[in-house]
Amino acid sequence: MSRADDSPWWRGAVIYQVYPRSFADGDGDGIGDIAGIRSRLDHLCTLGVDAIWFSPWYPSPMADAGYDVSDYRDIDPVFGTLAEVEALIAEAHERGIRTIVDVVPNHCSDAHPWFQAALAGGPGAPERDLFWFRPGRGPGGDQRPTDWIGEFGGETWTRTTNPDGTPGDWYLHLFAPQQPDFNWDHPRVRAEFEDILRFWFDRGADGIRIDSAGLLVKDGTLPEVRPDQPHPFHDLDGVHDVYRAWRRIADSYPGDRALIGEVWLPDRQRFANYLRPDELHAAFNFDFLGCAWDAAALRESIDGTLSAHAPVGAPATWVLSNHDVTRHVTRYGREDTTFSFAKKREGIFSDLELGTTRARAAALLSLALPGAAYVYQGEELGLPEVEDIPPELRTDPMWPRSGYVDPGRDGCRVPLPWSGDEPPFGFSPDGAASAPWLPQPAHWKDRTVRAQTGDPHSMLELYRAAIAIRRAEPALGDGELTWLPAPDGVLAFSRGGGFHCLVNLSGAPVPLPAGGEPLLASRPLDDDLLPPDTAVWLRVAEPAGTAPV
Ligand code: GLC
Numbered sequence: 378m379s380r381a382d383d384s385p386w387w388r389g390a391v392i393y394q395v396y397p398r399s400f401a402d403g404d405g406d407g408i409g410d411i412a413g414i415r416s417r418l419d420h421l422c423t424l425g426v427d428a429i430w431f432s433p434w435y436p437s438p439m440a441d442a443g444y445d446v447s448d449y450r451d452i453d454p455v456f457g458t459l460a461e462v463e464a465l466i467a468e469a470h471e472r473g474i475r476t477i478v479d480v481v482p483n484h485c486s487d488a489h490p491w492f493q494a495a496l497a498g499g500p501g502a503p504e505r506d507l508f509w510f511r512p513g514r515g516p517g518g519d520q521r522p523t524d525w526i527g528e529f530g531g532e533t534w535t536r537t538t539n540p541d542g543t544p545g546d547w548y549l550h551l552f553a554p555q556q557p558d559f560n561w562d563h564p565r566v567r568a569e570f571e572d573i574l575r576f577w578f579d580r581g582a583d584g585i586r587i588d589s590a591g592l593l594v595k596d597g598t599l600p601e602v603r604p605d606q607p608h609p610f611h612d613l614d615g616v617h618d619v620y621r622a623w624r625r626i627a628d629s630y631p632g633d634r635a636l637i638g639e640v641w642l643p644d645r646q647r648f649a650n651y652l653r654p655d656e657l658h659a660a661f662n663f664d665f666l667g668c669a670w671d672a673a674a675l676r677e678s679i680d681g682t683l684s685a686h687a688p689v690g691a692p693a694t695w696v697l698s699n700h701d702v703t704r705h706v707t708r709y710g711r712e713d714t715t716f717s718f719a720k721k722r723e724g725i726f727s728d729l730e731l732g733t734t735r736a737r738a739a740a741l742l743s744l745a746l747p748g749a750a751y752v753y754q755g756e757e758l759g760l761p762e763v764e765d766i767p768p769e770l771r772t773d774p775m776w777p778r779s780g781y782v783d784p785g786r787d788g789c790r791v792p793l794p795w796s797g798d799e800p801p802f803g804f805s806p807d808g809a810a811s812a813p814w815l816p817q818p819a820h821w822k823d824r825t826v827r828a829q830t831g832d833p834h835s836m837l838e839l840y841r842a843a844i845a846i847r848r849a850e851p852a853l854g855d856g857e858l859t860w861l862p863a864p865d866g867v868l869a870f871s872r873g874g875g876f877h878c879l880v881n882l883s884g885a886p887v888p889l890p891a892g893g894e895p896l897l898a899s900r901p902l903d904d905d906l907l908p909p910d911t912a913v914w915l916r917v918a919e920p921a922g923t924a925p926v
Contacts, residue, residue, distance in 0.1 A: 387635035387658050388692040389854025390427035391844055394753045396700045397434050397456055399792045402804055407811030411457035415465050425844035428475035430586050432700055438488050440555035441774055445486035449573045466581045475583035482570050483589040484556040492557050499540045507566055508557050509549035521547055523599050528552050529778045551592055553774040561593045571626055578630045590638035593619055612647055620656040645685035652691035662694045670714040670735050672866045672882040692855055693748035697739055698756050704789045707762035709735035723764045723784050733759050734910045737839055737899035738880055741912035744843045745878035747856045755793055758824045759836030762788040791815045796827035842897055852876040875919045880912040893917045
């Protein structure tokens with residue numbers, strides 16, 4: 378957290394993402410839950426994080442692991458109860474940890490009462506206006522209204538059947554058919570979500586993570602996607618009105634409530650528009666997440682990020698992994714270390730030892746950069762992507778929707794290993810009735826929290842040490858960065874106060890600058906040499922009054 382007294386927490390926090398289904402199982406059904414999270418809060422306390430973001434925990438048919446919400450003001454019984462969530466928020470607060478709730482405004486579940494009423498009421502039902510119901514094209518209306526391709530691949534319209542059994546209108550879903558898109562032109566949709574924000578702020582949530590934040594507003598004339606035309610549903614200007622209204626709500630609560638957008642946009646200027654002073658507080662930096670493990674590419678991503686954020690006064694965020702992407706230990710061990718959804722996910726050779734070495738360096742890099750840093754559960758244990766989940770156990774709709782080409786995101790969602798020598802590795806209580814909902818690899822016995830605790834070479838102890846230094850170091854978190862002269866392939870920067878970070882991506886050892894005292898290194902230094910794929914934090918005596926510009 379930034380030490381500057383006047384800097385709100387969200388500008389420099391370390392934020393840990395909990396994926397409830399896979400964090401810890403309190404009741405032994407093989408699925409993570411609120412009781413499990415409450416029983417493991419000490420892990421997050423010891424890790425030293427400032428805030429927890431919880432992926433969705435709402436009632437849901439789980440067609441997209443809970444990102445298909447049927448009630449935004451309650452908790453799915455598989456996870457627990459609203460009272461337990463209220464206790465969890467209170468217990469986190471007692472430990473000085475803030476909480477961020479995931480709100481999914483682009484779409485709901487097809488089991489949501491509004492959508493059910495829209496279907497049951499047939500053509501002309503007022504609830505149909507809350508979604509995108511349209512007649513089909515062609516004779517008999519049997520062609521979908523547009524040829525838009527969905528975010529999971531595949532078509533974006535599903536035809537309904539009228540209450541009398543005849544073929545009816547089509548409805549829009551940018552994701553799976555079980556996730557109908559809301560019509561954000563309708564005032565009732567806007568009012569509903571404003572009320573949902575208040576519901577969670579009233580329960581003490583310190584922030585809201587906004588799912589698919591750039592997709593809400595659509596061009597109602599439904600044009601096809603054409604390269605030379607404005608996109609009909611990505612990043613339409615009208616979406617900013619929604620977030621201005623949300624910002625007014627966040628600002629009306631005491632104690633720095635934050636809005637954090639999931640905005641996937643290659644155009645950094647358009648991305649920064651979401652972060653104007655009267656809109657969102659922060660947004661995930663997917664540019665950095667997808668960047669190659671390459672000095673020039675990383676430097677370009679960091680500079681581009683900082684220069685896009687500066688004019689709007691928003692803090693940058695630094696993200697390496699989340700529940701949607703291939704875990705970075707695996708990515709960084711591949712020949713092509715970039716991430717994009719368009720690329721193949723699995724079956725690509727990865728040198729996991731190399732990937733782990735780089736992931737350790739990446740941790741020190743991202744925790745030293747100015748702004749907030751995100752840690753996806755299991756990242757602190759150095760977990761790799763699980764690439765051998767049997768097809769019949771895969772649950773991600775990406776798998777069937779890609780025609781069984783893209784195995785989807787289950788491989789980064791495998792339940793965490795806590796202790797012990799065999800599955801469920803303490804994820805579920807002793808004697809649990811069910812196995813974890815996805816199988817854990819046997820070799821994770823070396824990666825449990827218990828096995829790594831106290832091992833100075835473990836990923837977990839590296840994260841604990843790095844976050845502890847970050848908390849104590851006034852220069853880290855929010856603030857400025859100054860690049861330092863460095864050999865080719867080396868990133869070197871100062872955060873002020875004599876704090877320097879060096880990352881060697883050159884492939885060969887490089888000499889450390891004279892006079893620096895190492896505070897932490899991602900792997901042992903070779904006397905005064907910084908090995909390849911290694912990061913070091915140094916304390917350097919700086920002349921009084923020297924500050925980054
Ligand atoms: C976001 C979520 C992802 C989900 C999708 C649809 O991208 O992070 O997990 O599948 O939105 O809600």
